[in-house]
Amino acid sequence: MEKTVAEIAEYLNGRVVGDGSVVIRDIQGIDDAGQGDLTFIANRKYLKKLAATGASAVIVHPDMEGQGKNFIIVPDPYVAFGKALALFYPEQKEQPGVSNAAFIEDGASVSSEAVIYPGVTVCRGARIEKGVVLYSGVFIGRDAVIAEGSILHPNVTVYRRCLIGKRVILHAGVVVGSDGFGFAGPGGANLKIPQVGIVQIDDDVEIGANTTIDRGTMGRTWIQKSVKIDNLVQIAHNVVIGEYSIIVAQVGISGSAKLGKGVIIGGQAGVVGHIRIGDHVMAAARAGIHKDVPPHSIVAGAPHRLHREWLRIEASVPKIPDMNNAIADLMKRVEILEKKN
Amino acid sequence: MEKTVAEIAEYLNGRVVGDGSVVIRDIQGIDDAGQGDLTFIANRKYLKKLAATGASAVIVHPDMEGQGKNFIIVPDPYVAFGKALALFYPEQKEQPGVSNAAFIEDGASVSSEAVIYPGVTVCRGARIEKGVVLYSGVFIGRDAVIAEGSILHPNVTVYRRCLIGKRVILHAGVVVGSDGFGFAGPGGANLKIPQVGIVQIDDDVEIGANTTIDRGTMGRTWIQKSVKIDNLVQIAHNVVIGEYSIIVAQVGISGSAKLGKGVIIGGQAGVVGHIRIGDHVMAAARAGIHKDVPPHSIVAGAPHRLHREWLRIEASVPKIPDMNNAIADLMKRVEILEKKN
C-alpha cells in the first residue's frame, strides 16, 4: 500500500507539519523505521530517538512538534498509530460458509453467514450467530452461544451452556467453562463438588492464548464488557471481572473474587478468593493480593501494600544486613556505657 | 426438578428442622438464593448471612441450627451440598459409539462401549476401555491406555505409551507425556537428552485445563490415586505426587520432586527439583519450596519457612524503614554518650 503523509493525516484527523507529499509504504517502530516508513512517538522519553530515526514521517503529540522531520500531529499518537496499522494492514475477511469437514450435531444452529473451518465441532443446542469465525479444532459444547462477529482461533474449547458475546476474540487454546476446582475434604476424601454453573463473556472481550476460565459452581463466572485478558491467565469459578479491566499474562484469580471496572492487574500477580478489588485499582506485576482493595488504589508486593509503602520498604531491604551489624555494634557500645555508669 | 425439603433431607441422610413440605427447585449460593432455592452454610463465619438470605431452606451443621428458617441438618454441610448439586444437575450420559469422523488407526483397540467424538485420533496399539469419553480433538498416542470410565475433554493430548487410570478426568487442553526439559550443556551445546519414560496417572485423578505433565526421562512421572490438579500447572519429568494430594492453579513442580500423600500446594507455588515433601504438608499460595519439608509441616514464603515463622517475619517487614531510622538515631545518641564518658 502507498499513501502520502497528507492522505494518512486526513485519515487520522491529524495535521501535517513538513512535506505532506512524501509517500509512505509501511509502518515501523522508531528504531527500525527507514525510507518510506511511518513511525510514532507516544512517550516523551523516546523523543531523543527522533533525530536518529530514518522514518519518512512521525506521528507525534502537538507538544512534541519538532523540526527537520515530517510530522502528523494528533492528540493521541498511540491511538493514531493503531488506526494507521489498521489502514495499512486491513483484516482479511473470510468467506462465509460451513466446511463439509466440520462436525455440526443435529440440533445445533449455525448461521449461514458464519465461517466454520474444517475440524470444528458444534454440539446440539448450540447457536453460532452471523459473522462468527470458528477455526479448526474449536469445540462448542451443548447449548453454548457464540454471538455475532466473534472470532474463536484454533483449538479453543467452549464447554456446554457457556455464553460468548458479540465481537469477542478468543485466541488459540483458550478454555472456557472447565470445571471449577472444588473438593470437599481437600487432601483427604477429595469429594468432587459438581460445577453446574456457566461462564458468561460479554461483548468486545479479548482473551489471550491458552488462558483458562472455569465455570461457576453455581451461577456464573462473568467477564464483563471490553475486558482484555492476556495469555496463560487462570480465572477460577464465580470470579467477576468488571468492564474494561486489563489482566496481564500469567495472572491467577481465585474463586469468587470480584474485580471492579477498569482494574489493571500486572503480569504474574495473584488474587486470593472471595475478595473485592475496587474500580480502577492498579496492581503491579507479581502483586499478591490477599484482601479487599479500595477503589483507585495502587498496590504492589506480596502480600500487597500500597505502592508508595512498598517502595519505601523495598528501598530499606538492601540495608538489612548492615542494620543487623549496626545493632550488634550498638549493643556492645551500650553495654560498655552501662558498665561505666 | 422439584423436590420437597423432606425428600432432599432423606436423600442426604439429614434431619429437617422447620417445614419439610416446602418445594425446592434449584440450588444457589447464600447471597443469590431466593424463593424455591436451597442453599448451605459450611463455615460459621457465614452464619451472619442467615437472617438475610431469601433461600427456602438451608443445609447446616447441627451446631448452626437456628430459628425462622427451614433447615436440613447434616454432619458435613459442604459434602451434602455437593450431593444435592449432583441430584439437581445429573450428569448427562453420552450415547456410546465411535464417530465415523474419528480417526482410529489400525491396531488400536477401542471399546464399543466408549464414546468417541468426531475429530478424535487414536494411534495404533492404544487401548480405550469401556465407558471412556473422548471429546473432539483428543489425541491418544501409540500404545497409550485410557482405562474404564475416564473422560478426556476436547483437545487433550496423551503422548505414546502413557497410562491413564479409571474414572480420570482430564480437562480441555491438558498435555500428558510431553518431553521433559533435559539438555546437556544448558546455555551452550543444549544437547537434547531423549525422554523415553512415561506418565502414569492412577484412578480417580482430575486434572485442570491446559495443565502439562512431562514424561519421565526414564521410568515414569507418577500421579497417584485421587490426586486433584487445577489449571495451568506444570509437572516436570519424574515427579511423583502422592495420593489424595491437591495442587492449586499455576503451581510448578520441578524434575524428580517427590510429594507425599495428602499434600496441599497453594496456587502459583513452586517446588525445586529432587526434593521430598512429606505427607500432609500444606504450602501457602506463592510458596517457593527449595528443600525437603518434613511431614505435616505448614510452610509459606519464598524461600519457604514454617508458616508461623513466616508470619512473624512478615509482621516485621513494614517496620524496616523505621528500624533503619531508629538505628541512625541511636548511633548519634550513643556517640554523644561516649563523648561524655
Place this chain on the structure above:
Amino acid sequence: MEKTVAEIAEYLNGRVVGDGSVVIRDIQGIDDAGQGDLTFIANRKYLKKLAATGASAVIVHPDMEGQGKNFIIVPDPYVAFGKALALFYPEQKEQPGVSNAAFIEDGASVSSEAVIYPGVTVCRGARIEKGVVLYSGVFIGRDAVIAEGSILHPNVTVYRRCLIGKRVILHAGVVVGSDGFGFAGPGGANLKIPQVGIVQIDDDVEIGANTTIDRGTMGRTWIQKSVKIDNLVQIAHNVVIGEYSIIVAQVGISGSAKLGKGVIIGGQAGVVGHIRIGDHVMAAARAGIHKDVPPHSIVAGAPHRLHREWLRIEASVPKIPDMNNAIADLMKRVEILEKKN
C-alpha cells in the same frame, strides 16, 4: 535391545573398567537400576550412591573411577548417558504421507515427504517442507512456513505468516503467533492496536507444551537458533531471545525485552518489557528482572539483585523480628543512660 558394556563403550567413545562382556538390556536412574541396567553418575554428590546401586554398569567421569563395579569412563557422563538413551530407544520414524483426513487448502504447498496426520489444517499459501511431522489438530495459518524436519505435536497452532525453522520441535498445545497484548487507553477505551508482525523461530529450537509466543506488533518476535523453552512459558510481542538460551517453565517475558545468547532464566521468573539482558546471564527461579542486566551476571530475587547480594540479604531476613526487639531494648537503655548523664 541387548548390548555388552564393551559395545556400548565403543559407541560412546569410552573406556571400559571392569567386565566388558556384561550384557545391558536397559538404562535406569541410579536409584532404580538393577541387574542388566546401565546407569550414570554426572555429579560427584551422587557418588555415595555408587556402592548401593544394583546397576550392572555405570557411566562415570575419569575422576570418579572406583572399584567393584563395571564402568564406562567418558569425559562427560551426562552427554554419554543421553547418547546411550538414544541408542536403546531409537526414534520411531513415521511413514511419509498426507492423510486423506487432513485439510489442505488449495494453494498450500505440502511436501510428499512430510507426515501429515488426520485432522491437520494447512491454509493457503503455507509451505510444509520435507521431513516435517504435523500431528492431529495442528493448524498452520496462511503463508506460514514449516521448514525441513520440524515436528509439531498435536493441537499446536501456528498463526498466519509465522516462520518455523528446521528441526524445530513444538510440543502439544504450543501457540505461535497469537496477537500481542496491546491496547491504547488500558483500563479505559481499551482500543486494540492491530498486531501485524510475525513470529520467527530459528533452527533447532524446542518449545514445551502449552507455551505461547505472541506475534510482533510490527516486525517480529524472534526465537533464535537452538533456544530451548519449557512448558507454559509466555513470550510477548517483539521479544528477542538470543541463540542457545534456556527458558524454564512458567517464565513470562514482557514485550520488546531482548535476551542475549546463552541466557538461562529459571522457572516462574518474570522479565519486564523493553529491557536488555546480556549474554550468558543466569537468573534464579522466581527472579523478577526489572531493568537491564549486564552480560555474565548471576541474579536472583524480585526485584532482582546480584545473586551474592541476594544471598546476603536473605540470610538477614529471619533476623528482622529480633532486630526490631533489640532496637526497642536499646532505645530504653540509651534513654536511661541519657538521664544519668
